[in-house]
Amino acid sequence: MxxxxxxxxxxxxxxxxxxxxxxxxxxxxxxxxxxxxxxxxxxxxxxxxxxxxxxxxxxxxxxxxxxxxxxxxxxxxISRTFQNLNIIPELNLRQNMYLGFIGKEKPSPLKSIAGLNRSYWKDAEKRIDECMDFVNVTEYAEMTPDSIPYGVLKNFELARAILSNxxxxxxxxxxxxxxxxxKENLAAMVKKIVGQGxxxxxxxxxxxxxxxxxxxxxxxxxxxxxxxxxxxxxxxxxxxxxxxxxxxxx
Ligand SMILES: Nc1ncnc2c1ncn2[C@@H]1O[C@H](COP(=O)(O)OP(=O)(O)O)[C@@H](O)[C@H]1O
Ligand SMILES: [Mg+2]
CATH class of the missing domain: 3.40.50.300 (P-loop containing nucleotide triphosphate hydrolases)
Incomplete structure (x- = not known):
């Protein structure tokens, strides 16, 4: 490959x-x-x-x-994570997740003005929820990184990396x-991701x-x-x- x-x-x-x-x-x-x-x-x-x-x-x-x-x-x-956490401290997890959302097709500014991008962002939200759920970080979605255990943040990074399929x-x-x-938890997540192809x-x-x-x-x-x-x-x-x-x- x-x-x-x-x-x-x-x-x-x-x-x-x-x-x-x-x-x-x-x-x-x-x-x-x-x-x-x-x-x-x-x-x-x-x-x-x-x-x-x-x-x-x-x-x-x-x-x-x-x-x-x-x-x-x-x-x-090809998507990746970095050796050091790459999470913006002032934003909560869900907001950080949005930053990782780069669709294969970006919404055009003109369509935004016309209100035609609603379905794009609806799909984005759905995918964000799906990915956070997939690695079990949904309960932390509205919290900022300083109050979240390190292991959860590592899983969050996995969720963000798979957003784009x-x-x-x-x-x-x-x-x-x-x-x-x-580590055991992470290994299970990694196996789950591989299971998705x-x-x-x-x-x-x-x-x-x-x-x-x-x-x-x-x-x-x-x-x-x-x-x-x-x-x-x-x-x-x-x-x-x-x-x-x-x-x-x-
Ligand atoms: N941006 C850089 N500028 C100069 N040297 C670098 C840079 N990035 C890595 N290196 C050097 O390249 C070598 C390999 O580093 P790195 O790829 O980070 O190793 P690893 O990830 O296996 O620990 C090291 O000697 C490191 O100092
Ligand atoms: Mg290294």
Missing amino acids: LDINNIGVSFGGVRALNEVSFTTPDKGITALIGPNGAGKTTLFNAITGFVTPTDGTVSFSGENITGKVPEDVFMYG PKMLLLDEPAAGLNLNE VNILMVEHDMQFISSLADYVICLNFGEVIGKGTYKEVRENKEVLRAYLGDDEV
């Missing part, structure tokens, strides 16, 4: 990604693992148009999307900062968390792919073990 071919990204003298290639399966969950600074977020940014790769191509469902701006990547059906969802460390209970690429370095979720695993270290395969294959990969545990442990 997502075809990463020989991608390279440099920041000045820092080579953040070098000759990264992999293809995600058409269905299910792919986990992108690797130590801090390995280049995981940079790869997400290169896929979604937040940074421009210096080399290589990104294709999605056979279409070349390399170097496209984030809005265009989004229109292809994406084909593919990129999650950057969705489980970071969550307790065990919240959404393909997921997830950055996560909690091996425990991905063990029950990932159909395919890719491990990055110092900007390069050092292992890919099933969870079991990657977990037994010597280079991956070395990256995680250090030379002495392997």
